[in-house]
Amino acid sequence: MIYLHNKVIHSRINQELESLKARGNSHRDVLEITYSDSTLKHIGLMEYHTDTDVVITNTRGDILISSAKVNGGMNKILAKNIPQVPRKGMVLQSSWKDERYIATVTPFISDKEKKGYVYMFKDTRDVEDLIAQLNRHFLFATALLLLFMLITIYFLSKALTRPLISMKEATTKLSKGNFSVAVPVRSHDELGELAQSIQSLANELNYLKKERNEFLASISHELRTPLTYIKGYADITRRKDLDASERTRYLEIIHDESERLNRLLDELFNMARMDVNTFTISKEIVQLFSFLQNIHEKVLPAFANERIQLNLECKDDLFIDIDPSRFEQVILNLLDNALKYSNEYTVTTIKATECNGWISISIIDQGVGIPPEDVPHIFDRLYRVEKSRARDTGGFGLGLSIVKQLVEIQGGTISVKSNLEQGTCFTITFKEKTNEDSSSG
Ligand SMILES: Nc1ncnc2c1ncn2[C@@H]1O[C@H](COP(=O)(O)OP(=O)(O)OP(=O)(O)O)[C@@H](O)[C@H]1O
Ligand SMILES: [Mg+2]
Incomplete structure (x- = not known):
């Protein structure tokens, strides 16, 4: 001027x-x-x-x-x-x-x-x-310019600080553990990018938190299965009329299950240390018959207790590539359902067949069945058909979602067929490992 x-x-x-x-x-x-x-x-x-x-x-x-x-x-x-x-x-x-x-x-x-x-x-x-007149004009123009500048600066600083304040609030919430924040992205400049990064950080943290919670729920669900068997068999062993050989068998199962529990807890501890939020697998070639027979023997008394017959049908030349302890969880969860949702004097069958290089393992029960409208949802977390069924089977609706997750991370698929009041059949399919595969791999 x-x-x-x-x-x-x-x-x-x-x-x-x-x-x-x-x-x-x-x-x-x-x-x-x-x-x-x-x-x-x-x-x-x-x-x-x-x-x-x-x-x-x-x-x-x-x-x-x-x-x-x-x-x-x-x-x-x-x-x-x-x-x-x-x-x-x-x-x-x-x-x-x-x-x-x-x-x-x-x-x-x-x-x-x-x-x-x-x-x-x-x-x-x-x-x-x-010149005095000119000066007056200039003074007026200067005042006008200053006013205009002040107004511009005011709005500019508002525009700059508003997103900053909302980001500050978001990060404060994040630091307090509230990860469900929404940071509005108002511009495409550096501030907008910062807001976007904070938002994706919040989303990531939210996701991690959800995943961790879900995993903790799954873990406690899986810890409960061995505990149920331990408690059940301990109850049976206390009976006076039990003969010595049977008692030894039950005590062996209790011992085995305690070890399994121990291993699960070890794994859990390792996972916590490595910050892993999902089940890890280490696969090996397994002979299916002895694997299934082991499980069959372990759960047989529980089925007998409910007066449900449990059969095993499996040829002894089948091999599959799985993580045995993860796969045992799968079968135990399915058998647990068969036991819970079947009535007395019915038959449950564990059946393994081979066809064109694919191995199918089915758990077939003659239980209450699943209503057709519920079938598409039963693998969802926390989904239970049980609401209307007045039976004392208080589960969480976690079992099948864990089963599906465990089958899929081992490279298999699971499907279900069910008829109301007639029974349910869960089928897991894996690629077969031939004997040559097993000796070379
Ligand atoms: N073999 C079966 N026969 C009849 N209904 C079944 C069978 N397996 C599962 N269901 C139905 O599917 C629902 C989901 O099963 P899922 O194993 O996920 O949960 P849950 O058994 O109710 O509880 P949890 O396994 O967590 O203790 C069950 O509520 C049950 O109604
Ligand atoms: Mg279940």
Whole structure:
């Protein structure tokens, strides 16, 4: 603004000087054409009515005519030594701040004797008025500009701080463990990117939390199965009428299950240490018959207790590539369901068959069955058909979702067929491992 102010004033003064000079030049032209006393008088009269003044002198400096009384300020300029004045005139006094007049001079030659100078004056008070007016305009413009800037700065800083504040609130929530935050992404600049990163961090944390909770639920579900067997068999062993060999068998199962429990807890501890939120698997080639027979023997007393017959049908030349302890969890969960959802004097069958290089393991029961509308959902977490069924089977609806997860991470698939009041068949399918595979792999 200061630069502009100086420039405008400078050019305004120049303009004044130029117009002063042009006026002097036009007087010169008149004088050069018709130099006479009356012409001189006319020129003086003309300038009398304007805000400029004229003084015409001869070459010696005698005043021929003046439009106003020649005062000190004028005299000071008239007394100046002017060496060679160009025909188009020159500026004699341009400093409007300290002097009373700004002035120009133009020479004229009418004929040999009639030579002289036309001095033009303008009172600097007029110029100062003009400049004061200009200053007022500038001041107003400056105030307006400042106001506009302040308003812009206010809104800009608002626009900048608002997303920052909402991000700060979000991170505070995150640090307090509340991961379900929503950070609005308002722009596509660095702030928007930051908001987006905070949002994806929150989503990630939320997901991890959910996954961890789900995994903890699964783990406690899986810990409960061996505990149920341990408790059940301990109850049976306490019976007085039990013969010694049977008691030893039950005690062996209790021992085995305690070990399984121990292994599960070890794994759990390792997973916590490695920050893993899912079951890990380590596969090996397993002979299916002995694997299933082991489980069959273990759960047989529990089925016998409910007066349900449990059969095992499996050829002894079948091999599959699985993680035995994870797969045992799968079969135990399915058998647990068969036991829970079957009535007395029914038959449950564990059946393994081989067809075109695929091995199917089915758990077939003659239980209550699953209503067709529930079948698509039974593998969902926490889904239970049980709501309407008045049976004391208080589960969580976790078993089948764990089964599905465990089967799939081992590379298998699971399907279900069920008829209400007739029974249910769960079938797990795996690629067969031939004997050559097992010896080479
Ligand atoms: N063999 C079966 N016969 C009839 N219904 C079954 C059978 N297996 C599962 N279901 C139905 O599917 C639902 C889901 O089974 P899932 O094993 O996931 O849960 P749950 O057995 O109720 O509880 P949890 O296994 O967590 O103790 C059960 O509520 C049950 O109604
Ligand atoms: Mg279950």
